[in-house]
Amino acid sequence: MDKKEVIGLLDGNTSxxxxxxxxxxxxxxxxxxxxxxxxxxxxxxxxxxxxNLFCAxxxxxxxxxxxxxxxxxxxxxxxxxxxxxIEKDKTTSICEDYPAAYWYEREITDGFGVSFRGIxxxxxxxxxxxxxxxxHPLQKSFTNRKIEVKKTILPQEEYGFKNVFGEGVYxxxxxxxxxxxxxxxxxxxxxxGELILNLEVRMFYKHRGxxxxxxxxxxxxxxxxxxxxxxxxxxxxxxxxxxxxxxISKIEVPERAIYLRTVFLEMERxxxxxxxxxxxxxxxxxxxxxxxxxxxxxxxxxxxxMLTGSRFMKGIMDVGGLKKDVSSEALSNLSVxxxxxTKRFDEALDIVRSSPSVLDRFERTGVVxxxxxxxxxxxxxxxxxxxxxxxxxxxxPYGIYEKIKPSIKVMGEGDVKTRFEVKAxxxxxxxxxxxxxxxxxxxxxxxxxxxxxxxxxxxxxxxPRGQNVHWVYVKNGLVDRYKVRTPSFCNWRAIEHxxxxxxxxDFPLINKSMNLSxxxxxx
Amino acid sequence: xxxxxxNIVKPKVxxxxxxxxxxxxxxxxxxxxxxxxIFGRSLAIREVDSGSDNSPEIELVNLTAPYxxxxxxxxxxxxSPRHADVLIVTGAVTRNMExxxxxxxxxxxxxxxxxxxxxxxxxxxxxxxxxxxxxxxxQILHVDLKIPGNPPSPxxxxxxxxxxxxxxxxx
Numbered sequence: 001m002d003k004k005e006v007i008g009l010l011d012g013n014t015s016x017x018x019x020x021x022x023x024x025x026x027x028x029x030x031x032x033x034x035x036x037x038x039x040x041x042x043x044x045x046x047x048x049x050x051x052n053l054f055c056a057x058x059x060x061x062x063x064x065x066x067x068x069x070x071x072x073x074x075x076x077x078x079x080x081x082x083x084x085x086i087e088k089d090k091t092t093s094i095c096e097d098y099p100a101a102y103w104y105e106r107e108i109t110d111g112f113g114v115s116f117r118g119i120x121x122x123x124x125x126x127x128x129x130x131x132x133x134x135x136h137p138l139q140k141s142f143t144n145r146k147i148e149v150k151k152t153i154l155p156q157e158e159y160g161f162k163n164v165f166g167e168g169v170y171x172x173x174x175x176x177x178x179x180x181x182x183x184x185x186x187x188x189x190x191x192x193g194e195l196i197l198n199l200e201v202r203m204f205y206k207h208r209g210x211x212x213x214x215x216x217x218x219x220x221x222x223x224x225x226x227x228x229x230x231x232x233x234x235x236x237x238x239x240x241x242x243x244x245x246x247x248i249s250k251i252e253v254p255e256r257a258i259y260l261r262t263v264f265l266e267m268e269r270x271x272x273x274x275x276x277x278x279x280x281x282x283x284x285x286x287x288x289x290x291x292x293x294x295x296x297x298x299x300x301x302x303x304x305x306m307l308t309g310s311r312f313m314k315g316i317m318d319v320g321g322l323k324k325d326v327s328s329e330a331l332s333n334l335s336v337x338x339x340x341x342t343k344r345f346d347e348a349l350d351i352v353r354s355s356p357s358v359l360d361r362f363e364r365t366g367v368v369x370x371x372x373x374x375x376x377x378x379x380x381x382x383x384x385x386x387x388x389x390x391x392x393x394x395x396x397p398y399g400i401y402e403k404i405k406p407s408i409k410v411m412g413e414g415d416v417k418t419r420f421e422v423k424a425x426x427x428x429x430x431x432x433x434x435x436x437x438x439x440x441x442x443x444x445x446x447x448x449x450x451x452x453x454x455x456x457x458x459x460x461x462x463x464p465r466g467q468n469v470h471w472v473y474v475k476n477g478l479v480d481r482y483k484v485r486t487p488s489f490c491n492w493r494a495i496e497h498x499x500x501x502x503x504x505x506d507f508p509l510i511n512k513s514m515n516l517s518x519x520x521x522x523x
Numbered sequence: 524x525x526x527x528x529x530n531i532v533k534p535k536v537x538x539x540x541x542x543x544x545x546x547x548x549x550x551x552x553x554x555x556x557x558x559x560x561i562f563g564r565s566l567a568i569r570e571v572d573s574g575s576d577n578s579p580e581i582e583l584v585n586l587t588a589p590y591x592x593x594x595x596x597x598x599x600x601x602x603s604p605r606h607a608d609v610l611i612v613t614g615a616v617t618r619n620m621e622x623x624x625x626x627x628x629x630x631x632x633x634x635x636x637x638x639x640x641x642x643x644x645x646x647x648x649x650x651x652x653x654x655x656x657x658x659x660x661x662q663i664l665h666v667d668l669k670i671p672g673n674p675p676s677p678x679x680x681x682x683x684x685x686x687x688x689x690x691x692x693x694x
Contacts, residue, residue, distance in 0.1 A: 128619040137654050147654050149618050176623045179602035181570045181583045184620060205619045206574045209655035228649050231578025231674065275581070278588075294588035301585070312578050314673060519577045 001027065001078045009073070009080065011042040023247040023457035026070075026079040036084060037092075044097045048073050048080070049374050052469050053094075053104035054483040055112050057140050059456075059473065065089065065114055068483075070458070070469065074374075077396055079458060086114065093119040100376050100493065111138035111211075123160065126204040126522065129153040137212050144212050164190035164198050172504065176205045180508075183518035187507070194503040199496050206522035214482040219245040219319050219452055219472075222479050226470075227314050229484060230520035232272050235264045236463030237470070237484070237520075238317035243398065244459035244472040245319050251450040255442045257321035262400040263334075263437050264313050265461075266430040271300040272464035272515070273381075273423040279512040280420055281352055284361040292348035296341070303337055306330040321447035335438050338431045345431075349424055362417035366498040366510030369414060377490045380466025382514055385422045386414035392462035406433060416513040452477045463487060465517065486520035550681050551596045557688035558597040562608060566598045566684075569607035569631065573624045574656065575614030578674040579641040583611070586677045593681065604630040609687070612664070615643035615650045616657040628664050636667045638687060640680065645669040667691075 003019045006027045018030040031039055052070035059066040062085055069082040084091075093116035094101050105116045106125035113136040115122070127135060130149040136142065161171075169192050176184035184205040190198040210229055214222050219241075226241035227234045239261055246253060253261075278293035301311040307330045308316040316322050352358055372378060373388045383390055389410045393401040409425040411418045456473040466487030473481040491514060498510050558566045570583055586593040587600065601607050604627045616624055628637070639660040642648035646659025660666050667690060670683035 126619075130618055130621065142654075144652065144654055146652075149621075176620065177571055177604075177627050181580050181587075181600060183572050183575075183577050183580060184623065205623070206572070206614070206617055207619055207655050208574055208615065208617055208650045209653035210650075212655075213650065213653050225649050228576050231576040232581060234578075275584075291589045294585075295590060298585060298588060298590040311582075311676060312674070314578075517577060519575070 001073070001076050001080075003027070006080055009043065009046055009048070010039050013039045013042070022081070023250075023455055024244065024459055025077065026081055026458045028081045028083055031082050031084050033084070033086075039082065040094050040097050043071060046073070047374070049377055050094075050098045050101060050104075051079065051377055051467070052471070052483070052485050053101055053108070054471065054485075055108045055114060055138075056473060056481045056483075057112060057138070059481070065112055067091070067108070067114075068471070069094075070471075074390070075395075079396075079460070081458065089114045090117065091115075092117050095119050100490070103489070103493075110136065112136055113139060126207040128204065128207075129157050129159065137209065144209070144215075159202060161188045161200050161202075162190075162198060166192065168192050169197065185518045189504060189507075191504060194505070196499045196502055196504060196507070199499050199507075201492055201496055203492060203518060204522045206519050208523065210484060210523040211482055214479050216478055216480075218478060219474065222482065223317055223319060224315075226484075227317065229523060230486060230488075230517045231312055232268070232275075233463045233465070233468070233486060233517060233520055234312050234314050235261070235268045235317065236461060236468050237486070239265060240459045240461050240468050240470040241472065241482075242317055242319050243461070244457045244470050245452070245474065246450075247457040247459065248455040248472065248474055249450060249453045251320050252448060253321050254445050254448055256325075256444045257446040258399050259437050259441050260322060260326055260446065261317070262404075263326075263331075263434050264308070264316070266434050266437075267300065267304055267307075268313065269430045269464045270427050270434075271297050271304070273427045274300065276423055276512060276515040277352075277420060277427075279515070280362070280416065280509060281358065283509040283512050284358050286352070286355060286358050289348070289352040289355060289358065292344065292351065296345060296348070299337065303330075303334050306333060318447060320450045321445070323447070325446045331438050331441065335435060338435050341431050342428060345424075345427065352420075359417065361506070361509065362420060363415060364413075365416045365502055365506050366513060367414045368494050368498045370412075372494060372497055376493045378466070378494050379487050379490065380462070380464070381419055381422045381426065382466065382491055382494055384408055384410050385418040387412040390467075392460055392467050396460055398461055400437065404433060404436060406430075416509055419513045456481075465515065465520075466491060484523060486517060488516040488518075488521045491516050492521060544678070547591065547678050547681065550678070550685055551593070554598070554681065554685050554688065555596040557685065557692075561688060561691055562597070564597050566609065567601045567607045568598060568609045568611055569601055569604045569627070570611045570613065571604075571624055571627050573612055573614040573620045573644070573660065574617035574650075575641055575643055575674075579613040579644075582674050582677055582680060583613075583640075586680060591677050591681075593677075598684065604628075605632060607631050607635070609636045609638060611638045611640050612660045612666075613640045613644050615646075615648060615653075616660055616663055617655055618657065619655075621657055621663060624660075625663060636687060636691065637664050638683065639666045639669045640683075641675060642671055642673045645671050647671070648673070 013035040048071040067084040071080045172189040175186040186202040188200045226238045274297040278290040281290035459470045469485045471483040668687045
């Protein structure tokens with residue numbers, strides 16, 4: 001894509017001088033308030049997908065709020081970001097054209113106090129009832145500190161869930177503390193008998209204020225914060241953050257570090273998917289089938305430990321490369337493990353695939369229709385199992401993926417069985433990629449000297465769950481705004497549609513088949 | 524498909540683990556003895572996530588997975604706090620989870636013990652000064668044992684449980 005095409009996409013509602021290319025290859029277009037509705041109409045008519053919507057205060061000299069609308073055109077490498085400066089703290093919503101925007105807009109209202117006219121649901125998103133009213137933590141006027149919260153919550157202040165009425169219809173509230181060893185989140189089911197009529201998901205119980213504590217820190221200090229967003233997306237989040245900073249400061253990452261980073265990213269994909277396959281099989285009461293996956297997963301964790309000193313690969317990623325090198329002994333041990341891996345994994349898959357009761361539970365359960373994928377910006381295995389061939393490693397290549405293309409499996413049914421198969425094929429593909437990388441591993445150093453420059457950049461990569469979008473704004477050498485949107489933020493909306501028509505006992509299975517991160521959503 | 528007749532004639536061999544961890548096994552056997560003495564052979568644990576980054580939860584699930592299989596030492600993870608002897612709380616307690624954690628603690632019958640798992644729950648960790656977080660678990664509950672780590676490995680968790688048994692015996 002080039003600037004002319006961007007102006008063409010916006011139907012000429014912006015001029016050459018207002019379009020600029022960012023550090024990460026994305027295009028920024030300054031839009032005026034008078035043309036904004038027309039621009040959104042033309043973007044929608046060209047089927048662009050809303051990928052992210054966030055706000056920054058005091059951006060590049062403008063003391064008010066700047067809203068960033070990130071769009072993706074299928075088949076195009078570059079993202080388009082509309083920059084909208086708003087005068088006061090009230091503006092219009094784009095929910096009429098992009099219904100999925102309302103979670104982003106509610107997030108901005110909570111964080112910055114900007115209210116959106118025309119939004120469907122204006123309840124607070126990540127600040128639950130105990131936070132005081134008119135508290136907007138991401139505003140520059142609030143410096144991070146402990147605050148007083150409400151001790152009691154009146155009934156009229158409680159969060160309102162959608163009610164479904166009818167004879168015999170009742171509500172099942174599940175969470176935030178769940179029965180198993182799992183993260184907290186609230187699910188409000190409206191059920192008749194066992195059949196689910198409606199599901200409303202309420203997240204953000206784990207909101208820890210990631211974006212606020214990153215502000216004012218050096219990029220090097222922020223790597224640890226990026227790692228702590230979600231434990232099983234450690235490498236994906238820290239690599240996305242480091243990559244954004246490296247693009248801003250034009251830091252050249254040594255080749256060995258790029259290869260090793262990709263090895264870690266693919267190891268993360270393997271252990272994450274193995275956990276999903278095991279979890280799905282346990283949820284249909286077939287622990288014999290799940291055990292081989294658990295065994296392989298534990299061995300993957302131990303190899304992570306041998307490679308980096310941490311079972312989750314924490315503490316290895318750094319701006320400009322890696323904090324320390326990986327020994328060739330660890331790499332050759334990994335190679336030996338992966339040689340035997342495919343046979344053991346195939347045997348484990350056969351056990352599950354040849355059990356008729358498991359197949360009966362998996363098939364036609366939790367169907368995610370293809371139309372939801374672009375409306376809700378579903379990404380990752382969930383999208384690939386619903387007949388949409390998207391993968392950030394192929395559509396917007398980065399690092400090694402410019403040379404080594406992963407092969408993805410796309411299937412059409414969109415049910416639990418399809419997601420199981422898609423994840424299984426991704427594990428085998430990741431194992432092959434790692435073998436290739438280990439065989440071609442270059443020597444040299446793994447970190448480089450660098451100087452931090454000011455600027456802002458988008459960084460998008462494919463975590464195990466899907467498209468992971470980070471945006472970093474560095475001012476005076478410190479992180480001024482860090483916006484994270486993990487794939488779970490978008491994919492949670494899919495569950496509300498997938499469970500309709502299924503029975504309540506199928507819910508844990510559907511949930512596990514999508515395996516979304518509560519911590520990655522809540523930040 | 525396995526030939527049923529051969530199963531009767533040949534000796535049964537299960538998969539051989541090459542990563543057998545003797546230290547883990549020793550701690551486990553000691554833990555089993557302690558649990559038999561203090562808890563009548565069964566220790567029921569309820570896990571509550573008050574805002575972790577999900578890695579302590581994954582390590583706890585790994586404890587029940589075939590490699591460690593902690594249930595053979597008498598430890599079981601229960602679904603309801605009302606069935607629990609020990610509450611393992613992970614994560615720096617977020618403002619949004621504060622009430623839920625307190626309610627879970629109140630629902631657990633006496634005698635009960637609280638273990639804080641991971642650096643966030645122990646009050647260290649990157650989120651300790653955030654506006655959204657209360658701090659460590661000891662800010663809202665009485666904590667009997669802290670197991671630090673980011674996250675603590677399954678072996679560390681088991682050592683921690685053994686230390687908890689020692690503490691219960693000698694308060």
